[in-house]
Amino acid sequence: MSFTDAVLIGVAIFAILGAIGAFTIAYRRSEKAKPADSGLSAETLSADRSMEGVRVEPIPTVTEEPVEEEPEVVEEELEPVGSAVAVVETQRVVEVTVEEGGVSRRQFFNRAIAGTFFAFLGMQGVYYLAFFWPKLSGGFGTDVDAGAVGDVQGSVISADGSVVPLFVPEAKAYVVPAPPNESDQFEGRSVQAAGLQALFQRCVHLGCRVPWCGPSQGFECPCHGSKYSYLGEYFAGPAPRNLDRFQVEVRNGRFIIVTGSVLETPRAPSLSVNYPQGPSCIGAA
Ligand code: FES
Numbered sequence: 001m002s003f004t005d006a007v008l009i010g011v012a013i014f015a016i017l018g019a020i021g022a023f024t025i026a027y028r029r030s031e032k033a034k035p036a037d038s039g040l041s042a043e044t045l046s047a048d049r050s051m052e053g054v055r056v057e058p059i060p061t062v063t064e065e066p067v068e069e070e071p072e073v074v075e076e077e078l079e080p081v082g083s084a085v086a087v088v089e090t091q092r093v094v095e096v097t098v099e100e101g102g103v104s105r106r107q108f109f110n111r112a113i114a115g116t117f118f119a120f121l122g123m124q125g126v127y128y129l130a131f132f133w134p135k136l137s138g139g140f141g142t143d144v145d146a147g148a149v150g151d152v153q154g155s156v157i158s159a160d161g162s163v164v165p166l167f168v169p170e171a172k173a174y175v176v177p178a179p180p181n182e183s184d185q186f187e188g189r190s191v192q193a194a195g196l197q198a199l200f201q202r203c204v205h206l207g208c209r210v211p212w213c214g215p216s217q218g219f220e221c222p223c224h225g226s227k228y229s230y231l232g233e234y235f236a237g238p239a240p241r242n243l244d245r246f247q248v249e250v251r252n253g254r255f256i257i258v259t260g261s262v263l264e265t266p267r268a269p270s271l272s273v274n275y276p277q278g279p280s281c282i283g284a285a
Contacts, residue, residue, distance in 0.1 A: 010128045017121050024117065028110060144171035146255040149194045156196060163230045165199075165212050171257040173198040173246055174212065174219075179231045179272050183265060191263065193248045198257045199232040200244040204264075210243065216276035219243065225282060229275035233268040241266050 103111075138144075146152055146168045155166050156175055165174035176199060178192035191197060199219075203210045208223035218235065219228040226237030234242050242265040247258040 010132065014125070014128070017124065021117060021121060024114065028114070139170055140172050140259050142259065144168060144173075144257045144259055146171065146175055146198075146257055149250050149253055149255050152196060152255045153194060162214075163217055164214070165230065167201070167212075168198070168257060171198065171246065171259050172201045173257050173259065174201060175255065175257070176230050176232070179233075181272065185265065186263065189263065190247050190249050191245055193250045194255060196248065196255065197231075198246045198248050200246065200262055202244065203239060204241050204244060205237065205239040211281070213281035215278035216280050217273075217278065218275045220280060220282045222282050227276075227280070229271050229273050231272055232265075233271050233273075233275075235271065235275055242268055 146166065152166055152175055156164060156177060158164050163177060165176045167174055175196050178195050178197040182192060201209050203221040203223065203226055205221065205224055205226050208221055210219040210221045210226075210228070212218075213220045216227075217230050219230070219232065221227070221237065221239070224238050226239035227235040228239070228243050229235055232243030232245065245263045245265065247261070247263065249256050249258065
């Protein structure tokens with residue numbers, strides 16, 4: 001998966017989580033806008049009023065004189081007890097405001113769920129920002145200084161003419177000689193400088209680190225046996241293309257490897273250099 005794909009997936013995840021969050025907020029607000037008793041039947045409302053937030057104050061029963069009715073008082077007549085006595089029980093309904101009632105259990109759980117969701121969203125955001133934030137100085141993803149040009153050239157090509165790639169850990173790259181004939185696909189890109197190029201250490205098959213094999217003068221992957229010449233050109237194995245490369249340049253006498261982007265190259269139709277030049281380090285592919 002390329003870097004662009006990873007960014008797109010991250011943005012898509014953000015968009016989905018954001019949409020879920022927006023929908024949740026909108027839904028909660030629409031619920032708040034409704035009256036608390038909307039959607040309930042008259043019977044339920046009546047039962048609810050009789051049970052919730054109600055203080056019942058029984059009034060002594062009166063047998064002979066009728067009790068005067070007050071506003072907001074519900075009276076319920078019970079069956080007469082005995083032949084001459086009628087028992088009347090009165091309940092007083094006392095309305096309780098939201099402020100007096102405080103936070104209900106439902107509100108508490110709704111707020112807890114919303115808080116957890118947004119905390120999770122925030123953590124994901126921080127994670128993605130940290131992951132995709134470009135490094136501004138030092139390390140892989142930036143312009144890495146491999147050393148003075150003369151020193152790099154001297155270490156890559158030994159006195160007897162054999163190649164000894166310079167491995168630059170910060171750039172995860174091998175500095176090797178540049179190919180004699182550069183591919184047209186790199187037109188406009190600086191893929192070689194001072195007769196050198198930089199190869200990404202990652203095998204283009206499944207991503208193992210490809211070690212250098214001095215005797216054969218090539219790179220040989222121990223995972224599935226892909227082999228490449230010292231120029232990074234594909235020779236054998238399941239690898240689909242040559243080793244990937246980075247842009248390079250000479251800046252103030254220093255050899256700089258630009259590791260912000262990886263350049264892919266197709267399999268070379270034929271090798272530009274002789275390979276293998278000796279026994280393999282991993283056996284036949
Ligand atoms: Fe190198 Fe498979 S990862 S050959």
